[in-house]
Amino acid sequence: MAEEKNDAANLSRSPVKGSSHTQTEPLIELTKSSAIHYDMLCSFISLVVPWREHVQRIREGLKSRIRSLVTQRTGLDEMAVDDLATSTQLQSWEAVQIPERLRFSSRLAILLVGFFILIVAFVPWTQTITVTGQLSAYTPFERPQDVEAQITGRIRKWHVFEGVRVKTGDVILELDDYDPNFMAPDLLSLLEQRRKALEDTRKAALSRADQLDKRIKEMQNLVKAAVPSAGARVLEAESKVREARQKIEASKIAVATAELNVERHQQLAQQGLVSQRELELTIQSALASKADLQGAQANLSAAEQSMKALSFGREQVSAEVLQRLLDAEAARDASIGEAARAADQVADVSLRLSNANQRRVAGRILSPIDGTVVKMAQAGAGETVRPGDKLVKISPSSTDKAIEMVADGIDAPLLNVGRKVKILFYGIPAIPLPAWPELMAGTYNGVIKVIDQVDDGKGNFRFWVVPDQEERPWPPQEHVRQGTKAMGWVILNRVPLWYELWRRFNLFPPDYQERPPSLIDTLLPKAGRGAK
Structure with missing residues (x-):
């Protein structure tokens, strides 16, 4: 660094020969800019590059380039770089120099930033597959059901309203049969x-x-x-x-x-x-x-x-x-x-x-399940309904909760039964941190129950996630009802951050292993070690 300073001083002490102030103003500005850039570049290279010989070669090359720019023929008399430094027009040159007391601080800051980047590169990162779905019931008879009319008839009387809880066998409404073969009262x-x-x-x-x-x-x-x-x-x-x-x-x-x-x-x-x-x-x-x-x-x-x-x-x-x-x-x-x-x-x-x-019996529409009436047909007493017309929809009091989720075809090979899933229900406050599942707040745990063996016609694969019995239960039905949207993260392998950035930069799919990763596997994954 002392040599760099002496070189800059020598350049500043080179005299200007046979030229007036007005004639040398463009050249002074050019030399000023080149000297400033030269000093800053040498300082940066000396901080970053530890090889002194390489720095010396770079310094000599830059010095030769600046002298060639100063000594090239411009219609003016030759001037020395040292004279430019003594000129009153280059007082700003000293102002842009790095003070001696700040050189150590700048180098320390750069070293700390580099050390921080190095540490962050090896921070453990959990690979996940982001999926979406909605809450439902695993067993079909506990999913929302539409109650349909079985005969052609006229509505005689409604026995329920929306929001009313019903039990299996409760009368929902009564119909009068309109079939002429069955209309006789006796x-x-x-x-x-x-x-x-x-x-x-x-x-x-x-x-x-x-x-x-x-x-x-x-x-x-x-x-x-x-x-x-x-x-x-x-x-x-x-x-x-x-x-x-x-x-x-x-x-x-x-x-x-x-x-x-x-x-x-x-x-x-x-x-x-x-x-x-x-x-x-x-x-x-x-x-x-x-x-x-x-x-x-x-x-x-x-x-x-x-x-x-x-x-x-x-x-x-x-x-x-x-x-x-x-x-x-x-x-x-x-x-x-x-x-x-x-x-x-x-x-x-x-x-x-x-x-x-x-x-x-079909004229008396009964509730097939225990649940809540959530939607009624816009049909009043005296109106006619036909077989297959939807009269009411009942949301069951489900105890067998499950989430129907969909994954892209590229992620389907990474899914298997029993894999852990972190779940975020829409409307439930949560702090999602997929990279660090242990730090997530407000999310719930699930396990993959079954995976479809065929796609849905669009290259996506459906799978069911049920609550993890070893973790806390999911929210009650009063808070998350059937049909509630949910986002999930299928937990895969734990890798360092540099590996995850490298994987995403190369568009590689995530990987996983069945056993818990060791410290070596975490800091240096198989793909990073060149393993096949």
């Missing part, structure tokens, strides 16, 4: 009477079917008994026919024998060996044998007729019994069919009765 009683009548008809038909079923079983037993009996009588008639035929054969033999006796007795009578009486008895016996043969033939004919009659009777009995059995089965099937038709009609009437009951 429709339910008429349908109930018809259903009972059809039920009685069905029961009667089933009873007849049961009786006919029993009769069919008896007739089947009768068939089993009657047909064998008729067959036995036919077999008996066949036996009589065989017996009659045997008698005919015996009678024929007797007749032949009697005729031989008659011829023998006639010959003996001509010879006088037998009397006339014996001949007559023989003839009578022959006639009796012929009569027996004729009687046997008549008996055979009668037996055959009886056998035929019994055979026909057996077939007739079987046919009659089978016909009666078929008639009984047909009657039973008819009764069963009548019972089935009655049952179908009962089902139809029961369906209409159930629909009528359901429409009567």
Whole structure:
């Protein structure tokens, strides 16, 4: 620094030769400015750059440049820089010099600023992902619900107003059904009477079917008994026919024998060996044998007729019994069919009765959940509503709070279930310091519960954040209601400030690690150490 001052003094003592004051005024001003700049630049370089040889080279170069500017031909006589310093026109040159007592202070200030910048560069910085969302409920049945009309009807009476707390099953309003098929006031009683009548008809038909079923079983037993009996009588008639035929054969033999006796007795009578009486008895016996043969033939004919009659009777009995059995089965099937038709009609009437009951119930709009009525339809008593018209909106008394948040697709890989999130609810006073989560005030803690596996069609990914059970609970529903906007910061890795500035300057995405970072990881992250 002493050498720099001597150089400046030498420059100031260089005389100006052969020139008037008016002729050298431009050159004096140029030299003055160059000398001032030279001294200031040398002072700054000597404070910042610690290498003296490098400073000496810079000083010599600047001195040569200034002398060349002073000694260049301008139509004036040459002048020395030392003479300019002694001129009364350069008194301001001494005024701009840094006083000796302030040189140490300026150097100390510069060193302190540099040291402060160095310390700040290694200040720990927490990387975060900024997301937004709104408060809701994790379970669908605890989210705000619209109560819609289920039937076309006319509003009879409102039972609630906006802001009223309701419980499950409370009546909200009543509707009069406008469907012509269900407008009769005594429709339910008429349908109930018809259903009972059809039920009685069905029961009667089933009873007849049961009786006919029993009769069919008896007739089947009768068939089993009657047909064998008729067959036995036919077999008996066949036996009589065989017996009659045997008698005919015996009678024929007797007749032949009697005729031989008659011829023998006639010959003996001509010879006088037998009397006339014996001949007559023989003839009578022959006639009796012929009569027996004729009687046997008549008996055979009668037996055959009886056998035929019994055979026909057996077939007739079987046919009659089978016909009666078929008639009984047909009657039973008819009764069963009548019972089935009655049952179908009962089902139809029961369906209409159930629909009528359901429409009567649908005419009474009930609250599906416990909550508060927050919005009512602009419809008064006597106005008509249609199915699907929104009548009221109910905000449930939710105990399963959650925040539905959305993250950009570039940040989606950094999200995982269980990661901590700092939350700021709109309207709740807070001091957000994402870089230092421990210093945040007025924020709440959450945990990522679930992350959608597909985007929302715009490249964004939705995820749910639920309260962290290990931290303080979220504000009550009276302060933060469903639909309240919220801002969140997903906590990632802790890095030094210089690394975060370097990352953002290079547009690199933030990184994270599952385990808590060590001191080395904090001061020198992996990316800063060149790790892959």
